[in-house]
Amino acid sequence: MHIRAGSRTERYDRGWSNVRVIIVGAGQVGSSIAADLDATHDVVVVDCDPERVDELNYSLDVLAIHGNGTAVETLEEAGIEQADMVIASTDDDETNIVVCATAKAVSSAFTIARVKNTEYLRTWQHSEKAFGVDFMVCTNLLAAESIVRVVGLPAARDVDPFAGGKVQMAEFEIDEESPVADQTVSEADRFDSLTFAAILRDGAVTIPRGDTVIRPGDRVVVIGSPQSVQGFATTISPEEAPGTAEEVVIVGGSEIGYHVARLLEERGFKPRLLEQDSERARELAEELPNTIVMESDATDIDFLEREYIGDADLLVSALDSDEKNLLVSLLAARLGVERTVAVIDTTPYVELFEAVGVDVGVSPREVVAEEITRFTREGGAENVALIESDKAEVLEIEVDTNSVLSGKPIRESVAALPKGVVIGAITRNREFVTPRGDTVIEPGDHVVVFADSSVVGDVAPKL
Amino acid sequence: MKLRVDYKASLRLVGTVLKYLAVPLCFPLVVALYYGESVIPFVVTMAVTVLVGMGLERLAEDPDIGAREGFLMVAATWFAVTLVGAIPFLIEAHGVPFVMAALHPESTLGNPANALFETMSGFTTTGATVLGDISFESHSRSIMMWRQLTQWLGGMGIVVLAVAILPELSVGGAQLMDAEAPGPGIEKLTPRIAETARALWGAYLGLTVLEIVLLYGLHVTGNAPNMDVYNAIAHGLTTMPTGGFSPEARSIEAFSAAAQWVIVPFMVAAGTNFALFWHVLTGDPKRLVRDTEFKSYLGIIGVISAILAGVLFLGDGLASAAPAAGTFDQTYLETVQTAIVGNVEPSLRQSIFQVVSIVTTTGYASMDFNAWSAPTQYGLLFAMFIGGSAGSTGGAIKIVRWYVILKSLRRELFTTAHPEAIRPVRLAGRAVDERAIRGIYAFTLLYLVMFFVSTGLLHLDAARIGFELSVLESMSAVAATLGNVGPGFGVVGPMGSYLDFSNSSKLWMVLLMWMGRLEILPVFVLFTPEYWRR
Numbered sequence: 002m003h004i005r006a007g008s009r010t011e012r013y014d015r016g017w018s019n020v021r022v023i024i025v026g027a028g029q030v031g032s033s034i035a036a037d038l039d040a041t042h043d044v045v046v047v048d049c050d051p052e053r054v055d056e057l058n059y060s061l062d063v064l065a066i067h068g069n070g071t072a073v074e075t076l077e078e079a080g081i082e083q084a085d086m087v088i089a090s091t092d093d094d095e096t097n098i099v100v101c102a103t104a105k106a107v108s109s110a111f112t113i114a115r116v117k118n119t120e121y122l123r124t125w126q127h128s129e130k131a132f133g134v135d136f137m138v139c140t141n142l143l144a145a146e147s148i149v150r151v152v153g154l155p156a157a158r159d160v161d162p163f164a165g166g167k168v169q170m171a172e173f174e175i176d177e178e179s180p181v182a183d184q185t186v187s188e189a190d191r192f193d194s195l196t197f198a199a200i201l202r203d204g205a206v207t208i209p210r211g212d213t214v215i216r217p218g219d220r221v222v223v224i225g226s227p228q229s230v231q232g233f234a235t236t237i238s239p240e241e242a243p244g245t246a247e248e249v250v251i252v253g254g255s256e257i258g259y260h261v262a263r264l265l266e267e268r269g270f271k272p273r274l275l276e277q278d279s280e281r282a283r284e285l286a287e288e289l290p291n292t293i294v295m296e297s298d299a300t301d302i303d304f305l306e307r308e309y310i311g312d313a314d315l316l317v318s319a320l321d322s323d324e325k326n327l328l329v330s331l332l333a334a335r336l337g338v339e340r341t342v343a344v345i346d347t348t349p350y351v352e353l354f355e356a357v358g359v360d361v362g363v364s365p366r367e368v369v370a371e372e373i374t375r376f377t378r379e380g381g382a383e384n385v386a387l388i389e390s391d392k393a394e395v396l397e398i399e400v401d402t403n404s405v406l407s408g409k410p411i412r413e414s415v416a417a418l419p420k421g422v423v424i425g426a427i428t429r430n431r432e433f434v435t436p437r438g439d440t441v442i443e444p445g446d447h448v449v450v451f452a453d454s455s456v457v458g459d460v461a462p463k464l
Numbered sequence: 465m466k467l468r469v470d471y472k473a474s475l476r477l478v479g480t481v482l483k484y485l486a487v488p489l490c491f492p493l494v495v496a497l498y499y500g501e502s503v504i505p506f507v508v509t510m511a512v513t514v515l516v517g518m519g520l521e522r523l524a525e526d527p528d529i530g531a532r533e534g535f536l537m538v539a540a541t542w543f544a545v546t547l548v549g550a551i552p553f554l555i556e557a558h559g560v561p562f563v564m565a566a567l568h569p570e571s572t573l574g575n576p577a578n579a580l581f582e583t584m585s586g587f588t589t590t591g592a593t594v595l596g597d598i599s600f601e602s603h604s605r606s607i608m609m610w611r612q613l614t615q616w617l618g619g620m621g622i623v624v625l626a627v628a629i630l631p632e633l634s635v636g637g638a639q640l641m642d643a644e645a646p647g648p649g650i651e652k653l654t655p656r657i658a659e660t661a662r663a664l665w666g667a668y669l670g671l672t673v674l675e676i677v678l679l680y681g682l683h684v685t686g687n688a689p690n691m692d693v694y695n696a697i698a699h700g701l702t703t704m705p706t707g708g709f710s711p712e713a714r715s716i717e718a719f720s721a722a723a724q725w726v727i728v729p730f731m732v733a734a735g736t737n738f739a740l741f742w743h744v745l746t747g748d749p750k751r752l753v754r755d756t757e758f759k760s761y762l763g764i765i766g767v768i769s770a771i772l773a774g775v776l777f778l779g780d781g782l783a784s785a786a787p788a789a790g791t792f793d794q795t796y797l798e799t800v801q802t803a804i805v806g807n808v809e810p811s812l813r814q815s816i817f818q819v820v821s822i823v824t825t826t827g828y829a830s831m832d833f834n835a836w837s838a839p840t841q842y843g844l845l846f847a848m849f850i851g852g853s854a855g856s857t858g859g860a861i862k863i864v865r866w867y868v869i870l871k872s873l874r875r876e877l878f879t880t881a882h883p884e885a886i887r888p889v890r891l892a893g894r895a896v897d898e899r900a901i902r903g904i905y906a907f908t909l910l911y912l913v914m915f916f917v918s919t920g921l922l923h924l925d926a927a928r929i930g931f932e933l934s935v936l937e938s939m940s941a942v943a944a945t946l947g948n949v950g951p952g953f954g955v956v957g958p959m960g961s962y963l964d965f966s967n968s969s970k971l972w973m974v975l976l977m978w979m980g981r982l983e984i985l986p987v988f989v990l991f992t993p994e995y996w997r998r
Binding site: 021043044045051058059061062063064065 | 531634635637638639642652654655656657658897
């Protein structure tokens with residue numbers, strides 16, 4: 002087994018105290034990452050605006066340096082030789098990629114690049130470590146995922162995507178009215194591609210078996226395909242979770258709008274998408290087979306009434322400007338849309354917009370900063386979700402021939418492992434495979450494993 | 465009126481600093497035990513500072529320090545430690561009811577204004593004294609060591625020390641250090657401000673220890689008979705902070721030429737930006753010789769010393785006759801004349817020592833420079849305004865400010881001829897921010913205004929009580945306290961004292977020293993209504 006982009010154990014060994022992180026670009030994203038990390042990491046920030054550098058030196062416990070982050074001298078001044086991690090978070094994709102490539106050329110630091118353009122992300126995913134980037138976060142994609150999660154799974158407390166979004170892990174709280182309350186796990190599990198990984202009860206983690214009874218107040222952790230998790234969400238609280246029959250309107254065919262539509266399509270929704278520009282609308286219509294693309298101005302009241310937009314259950318406003326998104330959301334709410342979600346570029350506006358009537362504001366910058374911070378905190382391991390503060394861990398691993406899992410049906414390999422381990426999901430060639438007792442895991446498969454913390458140390462080497 | 469300053473948060477942090485002030489008080493306490501003197505002055509002070517500190521700490525739970533609170537915290541800290549630091553002096557003169565009789569009832573520090581003056585002069589590393597009689601007859605050795613130690617604590621900065629060792633100060637730390645540290649702005653050396661503070665204090669401690677060892681080494685090898693352990697420590701503690709207090713009435717004149725030569729490089733080091741030492745120690749020694757301010761600093765010292773050495777050598781540098789009533793008599797004048805005039809080493813040593821002492825604002829003297837001629841004295845008065853480098857322990861205006869001012873004046877002349885020209889002022893190749901230039905002008909102007917206004921006030925106040933004071937004397941008294949230099953000319957000369965001033969003048973000079981150490985603005989701003997309101 003190896004944990005991709007891994008070296009998790011190595012980073013633990015180095016200890017957390019003196020992890021040196023260089024952040025290039027001190028805009029909203031860079032500053033907020035710096036603010037989140039300054040207490041636990043040695044942070045050096047590089048920016049080309051002297052005033053911003055000055056301000057950061059005083060407001061945060063970081064070393065801010067004025068200079069061009071793509072220049073080797075600047076990176077050297079920032080102490081690149083001792084750096085453990087370089088985060089490129091300027092507003093320009095190309096600059097960020099060049100920063101990472103430069104850092105890779107002169108050091109062995111782990112590099113993280115923030116990009117907007119999904120093309121770069123695709124190239125990077127296609128051949129890992131392309132551009133000298135060890136981890137790439139795509140603002141637009143993350144924002145879209147965040148919107149879909151916010152609107153798609155209202156009952157979920159915590160949702161983590163794995164295997165490039167093909168697998169989701171979600172934690173649900175079961176209340177008394179839920180239909181699955183007091184049912185056994187096998188009764189509640191009506192979905193092929195869903196695995197019950199754990200039940201959290203009174204602060205303890207239980208690995209459920211078929212006859213385990215789910216009680217009200219329990220928190221259930223499930224792992225499965227996005228559709229099945231969505232389906233489960235609908236089952237446990239039919240009133241709250243939107244069924245796929247619900248009407249979703251997306252306003253604006255921006256990158257974010259496009260990804261929201263695409264992700265909703267994957268979950269079985271049939272959204273409508275409004276785009277003003279005819280060429281872009283045509284392009285979107287070709288890309289999104291299950292979406293109704295309409296070419297219109299979203300503030301055209303006649304059009305909105307004619308199309309009964311007001312009857313929609315949900316409206317996502319993903320236009321280019323914050324002001325337009327606010328206007329469209331308020332207009333939609335007035336027309337009778339139940340819930341509105343607006344994309345807000347300027348993070349500090351989120352609270353204000355939510356106060357004046359937008360139900361949920363999503364700031365792409367905030368989302369990306371959170372993602373990078375989370376990633377940095379976890380020390381570069383890919384998707385290690387920690388449930389209930391360290392009681393259990395979820396690992397995503399790529400199986401190689403040395404793994405105990407390789408070439409055997411799951412039933413046999415699990416018997417060789419200690420109790421408290423669940424094979425949550427498998428993806429093969431980027432397709433979801435439902436783990437059953439007789440499923441044979443092949444080398445190259447990505448497996449999401451749920452393990453009790455007490456056994457994680459024994460299990461990890463065997464996989 | 466609603467206050468816009470969270471004074472409770474500031475005072476809470478002042479409380480923390482006061483609480484920890486008990487730790488350095490252990491040092492004179494140990495000295496007292498060693499010499500068999502009373503420990504009560506220090507035990508009582510420790511109890512007071514811990515209790516007051518803990519009381520203030522209850523004011524706020526989790527202090528949030530912004531720019532305004534930072535100024536208040538730093539200014540209040542310096543005032544609070546001065547109040548506490550004066551307690552041992554007062555106890556020595558008055559005793560403690562029912563516990564201890566007065567140890568030295570004749571001590572001039574029994575007057576609260578004097579005790580406050582001496583302590584503020586100590587913490588701000590000024591070195592101006594109001595001790596009538598500097599000897600162990602009228603003050604115990606432990607009390608004198610406390611006086612030396614206040615300078616050492618104040619040198620690199622009490623708040624910088626607090627940032628270095630107290631984790632709760634790390635977030636607003638940069639703000640606080642900026643308000644305290646000499647020079648425009650601070651230089652962060654490491655990602656963590658606490659590490660920067662520790663690096664500065666480490667260099668400071670290392671140099672202090674080195675100096676003590678060297679001075680005592682001279683004593684052991686027979687080159688400085690009266691530089692015993694006590695004196696070596698006492699002078700080590702006041703050289704590196706550019707302090708200038710000496711337990712010897714004749715200051716450094718009491719020691720051999722060798723000891724005087726050893727002290728000179730340490731005064732020079734004390735006037736250097738300590739960040740440069742950090743660069744040297746972390747493997748970048750070229751930074752020291754490349755630094756514009758350091759080069760100008762050495763250049764200024766070199767030029768002024770050379771001129772004065774020449775004048776002293778030729779005999780024009782000394783007064784022609786001793787005044788009828790003054791700090792020196794005809795015998796002294798004749799002794800120094802035969803020693804200096806026509807002799808290379810003494811003229812060089814006397815001029816270099818005095819110039820370095822004044823430029824770095826240390827305030828030691830290797831001779832009574834009242835015996836110098838009027839033009840050479842004006843040369844020294846001018847030197848009082850130069851000051852050490854930014855980020856050093858020195859006071860006054862600082863080399864880097866003069867450098868920027870001169871460069872921007874040259875730019876004004878250039879743009880008068882070429883109005884369209886855009887010429888950034890450069891410091892070591894890097895353009896200086898225009899706002900920073902404006903700040904430097906404002907500071908320097910305010911400094912000069914304070915100087916002129918205070919000179920007038922002191923002169924008037926002296927006339928009020930019938931205390932004879934020449935213009936040069938009152939000017940030098942203000943320049944020496946505001947610039948944290950210490951000695952001036954005439955009555956306030958290196959072997960004289962500030963004792964004869966009225967209490968009101970002394971309290972005004974306490975304010976000047978306080979302002980001078982914190983570079984005026986952090987204190988001045990507290991007296992503006994806009995600071996407290998919106």
